[in-house]
Structures are given as structure tokens and as C-alpha cells.
Amino acid sequence: MDRLTDADFALQDFAALESNVRSYSRSFPAIFSRARGSIMMTDDGRKIIDFFSGAGALNYGHNNHQLRSAITKYLGSDAVVHGLDMATPARLAFMETFNSTILRDRELHYRFQFPGPTGASAIEAALKLSRKVTGRQNVISFTRGYHGLSVGANAATGNRFYRAAGGVPLFGATFFPYDGYLGPTIDTADYLQRMLTDESSGVDLPAAILVETVQGEGGINVARKDWLQAIQRIARDVGALFIVDDIQMGCGRTGEFFSFEFAALSPDIIALSKSLSGYGLPLSLLLVKEEFDAWKPGEHTGTFRSNNLALVSATAALDIFWSSGILSQEVRRTGELMRRRLEAIASKYGNRFAVRGRGMAYGFDCHKPEIAEATTRRSFKKGLMVERCGPNDQVVKFLPALTIDREILDEGLLIFEDSLAETLNQTKCERLEDANNDR
Numbered sequence: 001m002d003r004l005t006d007a008d009f010a011l012q013d014f015a016a017l018e019s020n021v022r023s024y025s026r027s028f029p030a031i032f033s034r035a036r037g038s039i040m041m042t043d044d045g046r047k048i049i050d051f052f053s054g055a056g057a058l059n060y061g062h063n064n065h066q067l068r069s070a071i072t073k074y075l076g077s078d079a080v081v082h083g084l085d086m087a088t089p090a091r092l093a094f095m096e097t098f099n100s101t102i103l104r105d106r107e108l109h110y111r112f113q114f115p116g117p118t119g120a121s122a123i124e125a126a127l128k129l130s131r132k133v134t135g136r137q138n139v140i141s142f143t144r145g146y147h148g149l150s151v152g153a154n155a156a157t158g159n160r161f162y163r164a165a166g167g168v169p170l171f172g173a174t175f176f177p178y179d180g181y182l183g184p185t186i187d188t189a190d191y192l193q194r195m196l197t198d199e200s201s202g203v204d205l206p207a208a209i210l211v212e213t214v215q216g217e218g219g220i221n222v223a224r225k226d227w228l229q230a231i232q233r234i235a236r237d238v239g240a241l242f243i244v245d246d247i248q249m250g251c252g253r254t255g256e257f258f259s260f261e262f263a264a265l266s267p268d269i270i271a272l273s274k275s276l277s278g279y280g281l282p283l284s285l286l287l288v289k290e291e292f293d294a295w296k297p298g299e300h301t302g303t304f305r306s307n308n309l310a311l312v313s314a315t316a317a318l319d320i321f322w323s324s325g326i327l328s329q330e331v332r333r334t335g336e337l338m339r340r341r342l343e344a345i346a347s348k349y350g351n352r353f354a355v356r357g358r359g360m361a362y363g364f365d366c367h368k369p370e371i372a373e374a375t376t377r378r379s380f381k382k383g384l385m386v387e388r389c390g391p392n393d394q395v396v397k398f399l400p401a402l403t404i405d406r407e408i409l410d411e412g413l414l415i416f417e418d419s420l421a422e423t424l425n426q427t428k429c430e431r432l433e434d435a436n437n438d439r
């Protein structure tokens with residue numbers, strides 16, 4: 001075993017003080033003290049390249065200084081930070097800026113609902129509203145979908161590990177196969193259509209169909225345009241609300257601001273969170289079509305909705321990154337580079353690995369969880385933070401900041417490439433040793 005460092009000793013304090021439930025401090029065992037852009041610095045002076053971006057909450061990198069100055073200016077002026085959902089200039093500025101920079105050009109019309117600050121609370125509110133509008137209870141969600149871990153959102157989440165931790169029966173959701181789940185020749189939208197139009201299929205008519213255009217936690221599974229359009233059509237045909245969970249893939253991750261723009265969808269409800277504030281401050285948002293805004297005043301509430309500080313940085317992020325199409329072009333170009341590099345790495349090993357993704361969200365499917373785990377652990381030791389996803393954590397997930405420098409991106413990809421090669425080499429040696437011992 002390696003010699004224990006000061007950081008190892010400090011991490012033992014975390015293990016003693018904090019609940020067992022902590023997770024990322026296990027995957028990334030270091031004390032992080034500062035961060036800027038795509039680099040995190042550890043307490044003992046190591047430089048870590050960040051391909052994780054706070055699970056997609058830091059699309060514009062850590063501590064962007066333009067955003068920081070908007071925040072510090074606001075704080076320095078004694079403007080209202082917490083005001084529940086009272087009217088403040090910051091709140092109005094956010095909605096007006098969102099309308100003028102995002103919605104207007106796309107000819108989209110929505111009302112803003114600010115749920116609690118997490119993604120799960122946005123999904124919870126979206127499902128509640130759909131049920132209220134339609135008077136139905138069932139919701140259709142998809143295999144390997146991830147929508148958060150509060151009870152209602154957990155019910156629509158596929159992963160058995162999370163479902164089992166729920167502790168109560170999770171009901172109100174029916175799972176259907178996502179695009180490609182049954183292989184390339186079966187169109188799972190046809191199957192959904194059949195099951196929802198057959199009066200005797202056993203599936204209750206849904207209040208909503210809830211979908212991610214790219215499944216982030218589920219393994220970077222990418223839905224095709226035709227499939228997404230078919231799902232939207234089916235929702236309309238059966239009188240269900242069509243909800244896009246854009247919590248991880250929105251805010252530019254796939255290139256355009258919303259991940260569904262390439263398919264020209266018109267969701268009835270859109271959920272945003274993670275990168276919405278741009279600075280990692282907690283903020284989430286539902287965009288609701290006016291005809292479905294059936295809430296009575298105060299019927300769905302919460303203390304921490306739309307914190308003004310988060311709204312200030314969200315507004316600044318829209319101004320800085322979305323008042324022109326430059327970031328979108330950049331994401332497409334950088335994403336293409338990522339695809340080519342990852343495919344080149346995969347091609348060195350025949351058909352053993354698969355590369356999937358869109359925009360700047362990529363998955364490198366190792367098929368074997370132990371390969372993915374050893375590779376990401378080794379990567380971290382070499383200075384790259386990269387996370388895993390998929391039903392068995394067998395997919396290495398690349399979510400660098402959309403604003404990452406090319407050089408840092410290359411450096412990170414090289415670390416991944418070396419770590420994978422070393423992992424495969426080591427498992428080969430171990431297998432040879434086992435074979436020799438058996439003989």
C-alpha cells in the first residue's frame with residue numbers, strides 16, 4: 001500500500017465525522033481547497049483537471065470571474081438575498097433576460113415556476129402539476145432514467161440501488177424501454193404507442209411522459225431525433241403532458257441551450273437546474289406552458305425558491321454566454337474533438353469499448369465495471385477527475401466545462417488514455433498469473 005499522506009489522515013476525519021452516505025469524497029480522495037475554470041487545487045498543492053464539472057452543475061467552469069463580480073457586486077449592495085418568492089429586481093431581471101436571450105428567438109412561450117433549489121424538487125413539482133392538470137396518476141418514464149431521489153422523482157428513476165433505498169413503495173410510474181434499449185432494430189416508441197392506445201394493455205393512461213434526451217446518470221444513452229418526436233406525439237395523442245428533464249443536459253451541454261432543440265420539440269414542461277445559476281449556486285426552474293399553469297396561488301411552495309444570489313449569477317451567465325451563438329459553436333467543435341479522440345482510443349482495442357454522446361457529454365462504455373473503476377481511480381491519481389455512470393457504473397463519463405481550454409482537454413484525455421492502457425495491462429498480467437497458478 002502507498003504511504004499515507006496528510007490528505008489521507010484528513011480524510012479519515014471526514015470518515016469519522018460524516019455519515020456513511022458521503023460518496024464523492026470516496027471517489028475523489030483529496031481535500032479540495034480552490035478551483036478556477038477546469039482546474040481544482042488540492043490542499044497539498046496538486047492540480048486536478050476537472051472532467052466532472054460538479055455533475056454538470058459547472059458548465060462554465062469553476063469560479064468564472066465575470067460571474068463572481070456580478071455576485072460580489074450584488075452582495076456588496078445589501079440587496080435582498082433571501083426573499084422567498086417575493087418580487088425583487090433580481091427576480092424580474094432573470095425572467096426578462098431568460099425571455100429575451102433564450103425563449104424569444106426560439107419562439108418558445110413559457111411561464112416560470114421556481115421550485116425548491118434542487119433538480120429533484122423541480123421534477124417533483126412537474127409531476128405534481130401534470131397529475132393536477134390531467135386528473136391521472138400514472139407517469140411514463142424510461143429504463144435507466146434518472147430524475148432525482150425524493151419519493152416522487154425516485155419512483156420515476158430506474159436504478160434499483162436508489163429505488164431500494166427509498167424505503168416506501170415507489171408507485172405512480174410505469175417504465176418503458178428508452179431509445180435503443182432493445183437493440184437497433186426495435187423502435188421502442190412503436191411499443192409505447194401500442195401499449196397506450198390499446199384499451200386492454202394494462203397500462204393506465206399517463207398524466208405525463210417524462211424523458212431525458214440524453215440519459216446522463218443512466219450511461220450517456222442518446223435518443224434519436226425521430227424517437228423523441230414520436231414520444232412527444234404519443235404524449236399529445238393520449239392527453240399526457242410531455243416533460244423534458246433537461247437538468248443535466250440543458251444549459252448548453254449538448255450544444256444548444258436546450259438539449260431538445262435539434263429535434264424541434266415543444267415540451268409542455270421543461271425542468272432545468274444544475275448549471276442554471278452558472279456558478280454552482282442552487283437554483284432550479286420549471287418552464288410551464290401557460291395552458292397548463294393550473295396551480296392555485298401558494299399551492300406548491302417552499303422556503304428556498306429562486307434565491308436572489310443564484311438568480312443574479314444565472315442572469316449574468318445568460319448575458320455572458322448566451323447573447324450570441326459563440327458558445328454553441330464552440331461546444332459543437334470541442335465535442336467533435338472529444339468524439340474523435342475517444343473513438344481513436346476505443347479503436348485501439350477492437351470492439352471492446354463503445355463511445356456515445358452528443359455535444360460535450362460523452363460516455364466511454366467499458367462494459368465491465370471493474371475496468372471503468374480502476375481506470376477512473378488511476379486517472380484521479382494522475383490528476384484527472386472523471387466520473388462513472390450507467391446501471392453498473394461501467395461507463396466513464398466525460399463532462400468537461402463547455403469553456404475548457406483545448407490544451408487542458410487534451411491533457412485530460414491523455415491521462416484517461418494512459419490510465420486505461422495501464423489498467424488493461426495490469427488485468428492482463430493478473431489473468432496470466434492466475435492461469436499460471438492454476439496450472
Ligand SMILES: *Cc1c(COP(=O)(O)O)cnc(C)c1O
Nearest residue numbers: 118119120146147148245247248
Ligand atoms: C441530477 C439530476 C436530477 C436531480 O437533481 P438533484 O439536484 O440532484 O436533485 C434530476 N434529473 C436529472 C436528469 C439529473 O441529472
